[in-house]
Amino acid sequence: MSQQQxxxxxxxxxxxxxxxxxxxLDLLRRAGWRFSASSRSYYPxxxxxxxxxxxxxxxxxAHYVSEGIFDVGLTGHDWVIESGxxxxxxxxxxxxxxxxxxxxxxxxxxxxEASPIKTVKDLExxxxxxxxxxxxxxxxxxxxxxxxxxxxxxxTEVKVxxxxxxxxxxxxxxxxxxxxxxxxxxxxxxxTTRVVANPTALCDPWKKAKIDTLVMLLQGxxxxxxxxxxxxxxxxASLDAIRESLPAMRNPTVSELAEPDWVAIEVIVEETSVRExxxxxxxxxxxxxxxxxxxxxxx
Numbered sequence: 001m002s003q004q005q006x007x008x009x010x011x012x013x014x015x016x017x018x019x020x021x022x023x024x025l026d027l028l029r030r031a032g033w034r035f036s037a038s039s040r041s042y043y044p045x046x047x048x049x050x051x052x053x054x055x056x057x058x059x060x061x062a063h064y065v066s067e068g069i070f071d072v073g074l075t076g077h078d079w080v081i082e083s084g085x086x087x088x089x090x091x092x093x094x095x096x097x098x099x100x101x102x103x104x105x106x107x108x109x110x111x112x113e114a115s116p117i118k119t120v121k122d123l124e125x126x127x128x129x130x131x132x133x134x135x136x137x138x139x140x141x142x143x144x145x146x147x148x149x150x151x152x153x154x155x156t157e158v159k160v161x162x163x164x165x166x167x168x169x170x171x172x173x174x175x176x177x178x179x180x181x182x183x184x185x186x187x188x189x190x191x192t193t194r195v196v197a198n199p200t201a202l203c204d205p206w207k208k209a210k211i212d213t214l215v216m217l218l219q220g221x222x223x224x225x226x227x228x229x230x231x232x233x234x235x236x237a238s239l240d241a242i243r244e245s246l247p248a249m250r251n252p253t254v255s256e257l258a259e260p261d262w263v264a265i266e267v268i269v270e271e272t273s274v275r276e277x278x279x280x281x282x283x284x285x286x287x288x289x290x291x292x293x294x295x296x297x298x299x
Contacts, residue, residue: 008049008050009050009206009207009210010050010051010052011050011051011052011071011072011201011207011210011211011214012052012053012054012069012070012071012072013051013052013053013054013070013071013072013073013214014053014054014055014056014061014064014065014070014072014073014074014075015028015035015037015044015053015054015055015056015073015074016055016056016057016058016061016073016074016075017042017055017056017057017058018057018058019058020058020074020076020193021037021055023097024074024193025037025044027095027097027218027221027222028218030221030224030225030295030296031214031217031218031220031221031295031296032217032295032296033046033047033048033051033214034046034047035047035053037055041055042054042055042056043055050210051210054070056073058074058075058076058079059075059079059082059083059131060083061073061074061075061079061196062075062079062080062083062085062088062089062196063083063085065085065089065196065197065198066085066088066089066198068198068200068201070198071197071198071201071207071211072092072195072196072197072198072201072211072214073195073196074095074193074194074195074196075193075194075196076105076191076192076193076194077091077094077191077192077193077194078105078107078132078135078170078189078191080194080196081134081135081189082132082133082134082135084134088199089196089197089198089199090196090197090198090199090202091194091195091196092194092195092196092197092202092211092215093194093195093215093218093219094192094193094194095192095193095194095195095218095219095222096192096193096222097193097222097225103172104190104191104192105170105171105172105190105191105192106170106171106172106187106188106189106190106191107132107135107168107169107170107187107188107189107190107191108168108169108170108171108177108184108185108186108187108188109123109128109166109167109168109184109185109186109188110157110160110166110167110168110169110177110182110183110184110185111160111165111166111167111182111183111185112160112161112181112182112183113181113182113183115160115161115165115166115183117165117166117185118185119185119186120140120143120145120185120186121143121145123140123145123147123165123166124145124146124147125146125147125148126147126148126165126166127147127148127149127150127163127164127165127166128140128147128148128149128150128164128165128166128167128168129150129151129152129156129159129160129163129164129166129167129168130149130150130151130152130156130167130168130169131151131152131154131156131169131170132168132189133149133150133151135168135188135189136149136168136188137149139168139188139189150164152167156169157169157176157177157180157182158180160182166185167182168188170191195211195214195215195218197211216298217296217298219298220296220297220298221295221296223296223297223298224294224295224296224297226270226271226272227268227269227270227271227294227297228268228269228271228274228291228292228293228294229266229267229268229291229292229293229294230266230267230268230269230274230277230278230289230290230291231264231265231266231288231289231290231291231292232264232265232266232281232286232287232288232289232290233257233262233263233264233265233286233287233288234262234263234265234284234285234286234287235261235262235263235285236261236262236263237261237285238284238285238286239254239263239265241284241285242265242281242284242285242286244284245277245280245281245284246265246267246269246277246281247269247270247273247277252265252266252267253265253266253267265286268294268297274291
């Protein structure tokens with residue numbers, strides 16, 4: 001990938017291909033960057049001439065960022081650890097989003113419901129199937145347990161009990177584990193998506209400023225994900241009662257209306273609170289409610 005296009009500075013961005021791809025492209029869109037990726041192309045087209053992007057698997061991202069092939073990329077903290085590049089890249093930001101939810105993922109040790117294995121000590125001499133062999137071996141060593149850890153190429157849940165005694169698998173909700181009648185023994189690692197940067201790129205003032213902007217807007221898009229804007233009108237006499245009912249990020253915005261006895265009130269709230277909040281505000285004297293979505297919330 002080239003560092004400059006037509007003599008202009010270019011930030012080389014790695015976008016995770018696979019399970020995180022759609023969620024990442026949607027997050028970038030809400031942050032202000034639109035990328036279009038066809039099923040056969042590894043080079044998404046974007047609307048920012050200063051960013052050159054490529055799709056690679058999250059498992060490989062830290063390696064390519066450490067080599068300087070990418071200036072910055074998005075990948076899971078787990079894959080930074082598994083690849084052994086913790087000291088070779090800089091984790092400049094944490095972004096709490098995943099394939100299907102806005103929550104951290106967990107790597108968990110799981111066994112069949114009927115398995116006699118109850119604790120990590122019961123794994124002595126057993127076989128464990130997982131995609132994160134290095135993470136698993138580190139964890140076993142930390143617990144003083146010797147076991148046979150084998151790499152799983154996918155569909156890890158079906159490896160037990162016939163191909164392995166236990167698995168170390170990633171989960172967001174635990175639904176897949178429950179569907180396969182598996183029991184969690186212990187959480188091994190909690191992981192979230194990270195923005196990882198090449199140390200040399202961060203020493204370049206232009207690239208660092210571009211990365212800082214990217215991070216700020218991505219974090220703003222995530223902060224807005226579960227929130228909405230709420231506008232309403234009220235008589236000035238009801239303003240104190242309404243303020244007491246508002247769980248605002250800061251004080252609500254209050255604007256004058258043409259009618260001297262009336263004001264407009266605007267606030268940002270958690271989307272899940274709206275169904276209880278509007279009746280409370282209406283009882284306090286508010287009316288003319290307008291709820292609207294948010295793309296970014298930046299403090």
